[in-house]
Amino acid sequence: MRILFLGAGATGGYFGGRLTSAGRDVTFLVRPPRAARLAERGLRIKAPDGETVVTPRVITEPDGPYDLVVIAVKSYALEAALTDLLPAVGPRTVVIPLLNGIRHIESLVRRFGADRAWGGVCMIHATLDEDGDVVQLSGLHRLSFGPLHGDDERLVTVTDTLSGAGFDARASTAIVQELWDKWVLLATLGAATTLMRGPIGAINKAPGGPAFLHALAAETSAVAEAAGHPIRGKAAAMLEAGIVTTEATTSSMYRDLTRGLPVEAGAIIGDLVAEAERHQVSVPLLTAAHTGLAIYQQTL
Template identity: 30%
Template structure:
């Protein structure tokens, strides 16, 4: 199978590296700066799931360099989505490839459906805590990683079957989900709470339960997000909601969200894609989400990186 990873940040480089390690035909579509870094440093993963390094990495920076592709793994941040959609459109038109987006949130799905058609967009998401170090190497800091995918259209059955075959070959959990849409919402609920609270606190996960008041805020974000899911037709049981709340407490004390890591580095953060997206859904359904609105207001000034005072 011919796989193009669009975006080689920590997420794209990790999954793309694992697929490359498994012998798949993988290429990376990246910007010039990242291409130069990969050319010099190679692709390197430091991970509890096993280290990997390769200097034999196929890199594309121009659409003319993209050849025969079966699936595009879209692994960019939400704030880069609008920039890359024209590239995704061209690649799909040229190759007929399917697109597996691994973005957080849900707003990207509607944008991709509009750009390339419902039948071309798989459902999917990633569960991993990773970042790039100063050399552009992946530092995987959570104990495990999981990448889930599933069909949202009957025309996607065959490509999902091909992806499913890879799960026994890669050093990560590559899981096919029958109800991928519900699973995507569960991830959206969790990551909005986890990213929002760690970034607003500017502290790692161990501090979520350091005070009853702080944990109450995190729980209220989960409840507000679960309510929005219900308005969108995704009904969660009380047990599923409770599991999402409990998951917030299951990390090592020093672990934190990717948003908080980006914030500490002075990088752009996905406040608009996650919390802003939730606010737009709330407005659509004419419901109030006061805790999400408050976290959005706290984090919005950091959207484009470190503040210059």
């Protein structure tokens, strides 16, 4: 399959770089400054087990339809990116977004149709360093994907294409629930770390910290329950493990905030607050985080 990655930041650069290294036919659609940096340094992945450098194929404008398009941009950049992407999506293209929250699914279905828009969930701790290289912060690198409704004969081919590339890849028949599972986790950790301006471990060691974290997790979980996507099983266990850790666990939103960068406050926190209002669920802690992040965004 011909694969196009829209974006070559921490997420797109990591998964697209691994696929390139494994010999897959991967192209990156990026802005000119990023293209120049990749031409200069190559695509470098600095992982706990060593460094990998690949020479990626890079374009700044779509050059025709692809079989698989992976969208790996921040949620606030999605709408502009979709306009750029239109020539790359053909009648049988599969579009897999690796974005946070849920709102982007509606945008993709509206733009490309339910037969081409799938769901995607990635779990990875990664960032870009000052050189523009991808830094994998832990061994977590999981990717799941699947059609939004029912079966699709293309799932076998897509699974074969994304498997065996040095990360955990899995086809999902419940991708919408997985999107909600990740949303609740990210909203909890993101709201906690940005509201308290510190990592989860530090919050747990502070007076009232554990009670605050459990109350926040109860709020986000209640929203998912009211929306018909209750957090259960492994997802609930991951959420619990995330809020009781004594390690310096942060969130991508916190890392962006401390660097003075734009944050995905709307897609991760704001949309969940709106969902809570829709179902009349009280979320005072989540609302406080949303307000704080809105004030921060005004300073940019």
